Amino acid sequence: MEIKVFASIKEKVGSDTIDLFVGDSISVGDLKNHIFVDYPELDGEVFQVAKNEAFVKDDELVTSSDTVALIPPVSGG
Structure with a gap:
């Protein structure tokens, strides 16, 4: 499963996606x-x-056919 990541998560993993094998x-x-x-x-x-x-x-x-993303808290002003 490919998971999209943003902001601080992206910085920590060094990529804009992470791949996990999780089955169906x-x-x-x-x-x-x-x-x-x-x-x-x-x-x-x-x-x-x-x-x-x-x-x-x-x-x-x-499921692996879903678009999955990890969204960290967003701050703004």
Whole structure:
């Protein structure tokens, strides 16, 4: 599964995407846990998960055919 990343997450992983092998589908909560194991540099990073351009909760399933993104908090003025 290719996951789009932005801002501080992008800086920490050194790329605008991360690739994870997660099988056919996975819950968002399990996806987050998998990310923290495979990318320990993201430990403690705060972000929301978007599936097909909509924020989703930890119990939602995502598949490899979905567009998945990690969105860190945005500040502005």
